[in-house]
Amino acid sequence: MSTSSETKPLRPAQETGLLSWLGTTDHKRIGVMYFFTTLVFFALGGAESGLLRAQLAQAEQNLLTEEIYNQVFTMHGITMVFLVIMPLSAAFFNYLIPLMIGARDVAFPRLNAFSYWVYLFGGIFLYSSFLLGGAPNGSWVGYAPLASDSVSNMGFYAIGLQILGISSLAAAVNFIVTILNMRAPGMTFMRMPVFVWMALVTNFLLLFAIPVIAVALFMLQFDTLFGAQFFQPGSGGDPILYQHLFWLFGHPEVYIMILPAMGIVSEILPVASKKPLFGYAAVVFAGAAIGFIGFGVWAHHMFTSAIGPVARSAFALSTMFIAVPTGIKIFNWVFTMWGGKLKFTTPMLFSIGFVSMFTIGGLSGVTHAIVPHNAQQHDTYYVVAHFHYVLFGGALFGLIAGIYFWFPKVTGKMMSEKLGKLHFWTWLLGFNLTFGPMHMSGLLGQPRRTAVLPGELGSTVELYNLLSTAGVVVLTGSALVFLYNLLHSIKRGEESGLDPWDARTLEWLTASPPKHHNFDKIPTVTHRDEFWHRKYAEDESGMPISVPAGASEDHDGEDDPDEHIHMPDNSLWPFIMCIAFLPFGYGLVFLNPWLFGLGVLWMVVGYFGWIVEPLAEGDDDDVPDDVHDRPTVGATTH
Amino acid sequence: MAADVQATTLGLDHRKLAMWTFLGSEFLFFGAFVSAYLLYITTTAGGPGVEIFDIPFTSISSFVLLMSSLTMVLAHNAHAHGDLRRMRLWILATAGQGAVFLGGQVYEFTTFYNEGLNMTQSPFASSFFVLTGFHGLHVFVGILMLLSLYALSLTGKVKANQDVKTEMIGLYWHFVDIIWVVIFTVVYLIPEIAVL
Numbered sequence: 001m002s003t004s005s006e007t008k009p010l011r012p013a014q015e016t017g018l019l020s021w022l023g024t025t026d027h028k029r030i031g032v033m034y035f036f037t038t039l040v041f042f043a044l045g046g047a048e049s050g051l052l053r054a055q056l057a058q059a060e061q062n063l064l065t066e067e068i069y070n071q072v073f074t075m076h077g078i079t080m081v082f083l084v085i086m087p088l089s090a091a092f093f094n095y096l097i098p099l100m101i102g103a104r105d106v107a108f109p110r111l112n113a114f115s116y117w118v119y120l121f122g123g124i125f126l127y128s129s130f131l132l133g134g135a136p137n138g139s140w141v142g143y144a145p146l147a148s149d150s151v152s153n154m155g156f157y158a159i160g161l162q163i164l165g166i167s168s169l170a171a172a173v174n175f176i177v178t179i180l181n182m183r184a185p186g187m188t189f190m191r192m193p194v195f196v197w198m199a200l201v202t203n204f205l206l207l208f209a210i211p212v213i214a215v216a217l218f219m220l221q222f223d224t225l226f227g228a229q230f231f232q233p234g235s236g237g238d239p240i241l242y243q244h245l246f247w248l249f250g251h252p253e254v255y256i257m258i259l260p261a262m263g264i265v266s267e268i269l270p271v272a273s274k275k276p277l278f279g280y281a282a283v284v285f286a287g288a289a290i291g292f293i294g295f296g297v298w299a300h301h302m303f304t305s306a307i308g309p310v311a312r313s314a315f316a317l318s319t320m321f322i323a324v325p326t327g328i329k330i331f332n333w334v335f336t337m338w339g340g341k342l343k344f345t346t347p348m349l350f351s352i353g354f355v356s357m358f359t360i361g362g363l364s365g366v367t368h369a370i371v372p373h374n375a376q377q378h379d380t381y382y383v384v385a386h387f388h389y390v391l392f393g394g395a396l397f398g399l400i401a402g403i404y405f406w407f408p409k410v411t412g413k414m415m416s417e418k419l420g421k422l423h424f425w426t427w428l429l430g431f432n433l434t435f436g437p438m439h440m441s442g443l444l445g446q447p448r449r450t451a452v453l454p455g456e457l458g459s460t461v462e463l464y465n466l467l468s469t470a471g472v473v474v475l476t477g478s479a480l481v482f483l484y485n486l487l488h489s490i491k492r493g494e495e496s497g498l499d500p501w502d503a504r505t506l507e508w509l510t511a512s513p514p515k516h517h518n519f520d521k522i523p524t525v526t527h528r529d530e531f532w533h534r535k536y537a538e539d540e541s542g543m544p545i546s547v548p549a550g551a552s553e554d555h556d557g558e559d560d561p562d563e564h565i566h567m568p569d570n571s572l573w574p575f576i577m578c579i580a581f582l583p584f585g586y587g588l589v590f591l592n593p594w595l596f597g598l599g600v601l602w603m604v605v606g607y608f609g610w611i612v613e614p615l616a617e618g619d620d621d622d623v624p625d626d627v628h629d630r631p632t633v634g635a636t637t638h
Numbered sequence: 639m640a641a642d643v644q645a646t647t648l649g650l651d652h653r654k655l656a657m658w659t660f661l662g663s664e665f666l667f668f669g670a671f672v673s674a675y676l677l678y679i680t681t682t683a684g685g686p687g688v689e690i691f692d693i694p695f696t697s698i699s700s701f702v703l704l705m706s707s708l709t710m711v712l713a714h715n716a717h718a719h720g721d722l723r724r725m726r727l728w729i730l731a732t733a734g735q736g737a738v739f740l741g742g743q744v745y746e747f748t749t750f751y752n753e754g755l756n757m758t759q760s761p762f763a764s765s766f767f768v769l770t771g772f773h774g775l776h777v778f779v780g781i782l783m784l785l786s787l788y789a790l791s792l793t794g795k796v797k798a799n800q801d802v803k804t805e806m807i808g809l810y811w812h813f814v815d816i817i818w819v820v821i822f823t824v825v826y827l828i829p830e831i832a833v834l
Contacts, residue, residue: 107652169663177656181646207659211667218768219674228757228764229683230674236681237761245670608786612795 011569011613023570025109026516030116031095032410035403037120038088039483044127045079046479048072050472053434057469059455059462069451070137071130071153077140078157081257082164083123085391088399089260090115090168093175093199095410099507100193102184102525104518107177109568110610115171117578122163125585129156132586136160139449141250144231144242148223155589158221163581165210165217172206175199184506186525190284193505194277197284198263201291205252205259208295213249216242225591240305247298255294257391258358259287261398262329265351268405269333271501272348273340274544276529279332286325286332293322303374312371319369326362330355345501346420350401353428357393361386364439379449382442388435400427400482407486408500412512413493419485426478434471437464504532517565573613577606657806661813664776668817671769672824675762679829683760688829690755692746699742700822703777706735707815710808717801722791725804729791732811733784736777743774766825773821776814783807 014020024030051072055063064072094112098105106112129135136157138147147154179200183192192200220242222228229235231242270277277283299307299315333355342348364386368374377383407415441464442448446457453465499508508531510519527533536544584599586592646652679688713728747767750756757767787807790796796803 108656169660173656173659173663176659177652181648181650181652181655183647187647207663208666211663212670214667215670215674218772219764222757222764222768226757228768229759229761230678230764230768232761235683235760236678237764238677241674241677245674248670604782611786612790612793 011615012572013570019572020570022575023113023572025105025113025568025570025574027094027098027106027109027112028410028514028516028518030112031091031093033116034087034091034094034119037116037123038084038091041079041083041087041123045076045084046476048076048079050476052076053469053472055451056453056465058466059453059457062452064451066451067134067137070139070449071135073449074136074139074157075126075130078126078136078161080391081140081253082161083119083126085257085395085399086168087119089202089257089395090119090171092195092260092264092399092402092406093171093203096406096507097175097178097196097199098182099409099510099514099518100196100505101179101182101187102506102519102523103178103182104522104565105568106174107182108174110571110574111170111174113571113574114578115167115174117575118163118167118170118581121578121581122160122167125163125582126156126160129153129160132156132589141246142217142220143246144220144223144239145233145237147220148231152224154220155224158217158224159585159588162214162217162221163585165214168206169210172203172210175203176207179203184522184525188525190281191525191528191530193263194266194280194283194287195260195263195505198259198266198287201287202256202259205256205291205294209249209252209256212245213253216245216249219245221588225588240302240307243302243305244299247301248295250301251298252291252294254387254390255290257395258398259290261354261395261402262287264398264402264405265333265354266329267505268347268351268401269336270529271405271503272343272345272351273337274343274502275336275340276504276532277332278335278338279328280528282328283332286328289325290322293318293325297322300369300374303371304378316369316371320366323362323366323369330359330362345404346415346417346424347401347405347501349421349424350397350404353424354394354397354401357389357397357428357431361389361391361393364389377442379447380442381438381446381448384448385435385438385442388438392435393431397427403486405501406507407489407493408496409507409512409514411490411493412496413489414496414500415489415493416485419481423478423482423485426474426481430471430474430476430478432471433474434468437467437471440464441468502535504529506530509534517567569615571610571613573606573610577603577610580606651802653802653806654809657809661809664813664817668769668773668820671765671772672820675765675769675825678761678765681761682763685759685763686750686753686755687762688826690750690753691826691830692749693826693830695742696746696822696826699739699746700818702735702742703739703815703818706732706739707812709735710811714801714804714808717798717804720798722796722798726788726791729784729788729804733781733788736781736784736811740774740777740781743770747771769825770821773814773817776817780807780811780814783810 012019012023014023021029021033024033051064052069055061055069094106097103126136134153136142136153138149138152138154138157142154142157146152147157179192179196219228219230223230223232229237231237231239233239266277266283297315297319299311300319303312303315333351337352364382368377368383368386404415404420407413441457441461444457444461444464446453446461446465453462496512498512501508506523506525507514509523523530532544535547537547539545580599580602582599583595583602587594587596587599646655648655709728709731713725713732716722716724716728755763755766757764784807787796787804
């Protein structure tokens with residue numbers, strides 16, 4: 001913030017222009033960059049799904065060759081999971097966690113920038129495979145030994161996902177430390193917004209799931225590139241090991257994708273119902289329980305593999321069991337709305353859409369837990385329908401609700417409610433039209449990951465597939481409405497004011513868009529839903545009545561402009577260092593020691609550039625002279 | 639440091655909390671590799687199996703690595719007392735012992751290779767080389783961090799009052815040692831006893 005004008009700045013300090021974005025360490029800017037990058041990847045993943053649905057619109061069609069079809073459905077899965085849903089959640093984590101806990105930034109701002117750039121270059125690396133000999137073609141699960149077969153392009157998969165894993169792991173460490181260690185005074189665990197709780201659980205899941213897939217991917221990579229024998233049945237290797245490792249990551253991954261959306265919805269429903277969240281403690285506990293049990297259900301993805309009846313029974317039980325905390329959450333959301341003064345704004349509509357669509361997906365999920373049923377529907381479109389109901393109807397609906405809800409926070413403007421409602425209803429219609437019929441075609445026996453819809457499955461299945469393809473057309477139109485609404489509102493949206501939704505949590509306590517340092521004065525928290533309690537008191541019957549004297553002392557906070565706020569400096573090193581992942585990755589895929597060496601060297605240079613980089617304000621361990629005047633909470637490490 | 643410690647909610651320095659969090663993740667990383675090794679311990683595809691291990695040799699290199707934890711503690715202790723000169727001495731001793739361990743591993747890998755065990759031969763060989771290889775990579779990264787700590791304490795970037803920096807690298811180093819204790823026991827000792 002306060003680089004003195006006489007001395008040469010020690011660190012880049014641009015506030016506008018390209019360099020200010022490349023070098024930013026501001027969690028809000030990084031959040032915005034995450035958001036726009038996911039939009040680009042969402043468009044790519046959506047275009048891929050359009051190709052798939054075009055191919056399957058009619059039986060025996062050959063718009064795409066089988067090889068291209070395999071690449072397209074693999075990239076669609078990888079894109080939506082690793083390049084859209086996870087980073088979109090990370091966009092919300094970045095933007096909201098520090099604001100919601102009353103901090104000025106995350107614990108490690110440069111590491112935060114590092115996470116973003118690794119994600120971006122990892123995504124570019126994966127997509128460059130289309131130009132460099134073909135994209136991964138062995139599905140997002142990358143089962144070995146198919147994935148290590150010579151006709152597969154899974155080298156890009158093994159290394160690309162590894163790179164994205166580094167991004168998630170660094171972000172997980174960062175957010176865990178931020179949430180545990182940087183809460184405003186009085187922000188105890190049980191006063192944290194539910195979104196922050198779900199972020200904490202999600203990041204612990206990432207912390208413990210990422211290393212497991214890292215191991216699976218390393219093994220796959222050694223098999224694919226260096227001739228190791230981990231999953232080669234010829235020498236006694238066990239393909240089931242890959243499945244275990246993958247799903248030991250893969251099932252927690254499901255909760256990594258859904259929990260942030262659950263957190264978002266748990267914030268929006270109370271605001272739009274003008275009631276506190278029903279059973280806060282139960283919702284938090286259920287989220288944590290999902291996190292724990294989520295590590296004990298992975299083999300239900302493998303009921304048709306050779307894992308034996310004991311394992312099948314045990315995992316069937318644990319899978320049914322995990323529906324309990326999920327059910328608790330659904331009932332809590334419903335009871336939050338019960339008797340509330342509901343306002344059907346766009347974020348509220350998407351939240352209700354989330355609860356209902358996710359419930360459908362959850363129920364079809366419970367049917368997978370029943371082993372004989374599972375054997376019947378394994379690898380059919382029924383499974384495709386199920387996981388799109390939880391990831392699209394669930395996670396994506398929740399995240400879109402969050403976009404509408406926090407748009408005024410980020411921009412100071414409102415998105416158009418009219419277009420928002422048009423978006424919601426077409427989105428809901430297109431979604432159900434696309435994925436509803438898949439339940440039926442799957443139960444009728446249509447296999448997934450099959451390039452050509454076999455004619456002998458009959459005309460009923462053909463009709464369902466045509467409906468699904470029509471649904472994609474509706475969804476495309478709906479997405480364009482959303483995109484127009486978003487871009488138009490950024491430029492010409494109505495002013496939102498400070499508190500457009502009558503919100504409850506700390507992020508609405510400061511300006512919209514927030515200043516670089518978030519809060520002029522770090523708030524002291526005395527209640528759960530702190531902001532609400534600053535606005536309203538209760539009368540004798542428990543009904544909320546407005547506190548007349550305005551929100552609070554630090555609402556628009558221009559007080560004490562001389563206060564010294566220590567903000568992290570910009571740094572270009574995370575960006576520079578992350579470029580190294582490109583030569584590093586290509587060196588591994590094409591077994592080119594020069595490229596690989598260049599990547600490693602670049603990384604080491606970046607690492608030293610990073611650690612010797614001076615701090616504009618002096619070293620973080622120096623006790624400054626004015627230490628007693630400084631705000632002590634919310635200080636960040638460099 | 640005092641000012642920073644009071645500033646955090648849990649009273650623990652951010653960097654230390656982050657290192658502990660990261661090490662929690664690392665345990666699962668090695669846990670998965672050790673599990674795969676145990677699964678494949680007899681899957682040798684007709685090639686050499688656990689009998690190829692040279693327990694006395696690996697015991698010595700393991701001892702050296704364990705002793706490096708002692709010098710790491712001494713380095714941190716010296717730094718905590720503001721004695722950068724002795725801190726540097728112990729840091730070099732730690733890095734040196736790490737290098738001896740790595741040298742032992744290179745020698746061991748070469749010997750095994752000459753005796754007919756290579757990574758592409760069997761699932762057992764793959765899981766042994768990749769598990770111990772990744773541990774070796776962790777030791778190598780640790781040595782790199784120790785040497786940069788050494789160099790940066792000479793340039794003044796690491797100051798006498800910043801013992802948390804030495805402590806962080808110490809945490810990582812002890813973790814790498816502890817993992818080796820597990821690997822040495824599970825990978826080398828127990829199978830050897832079971833075979834005999």
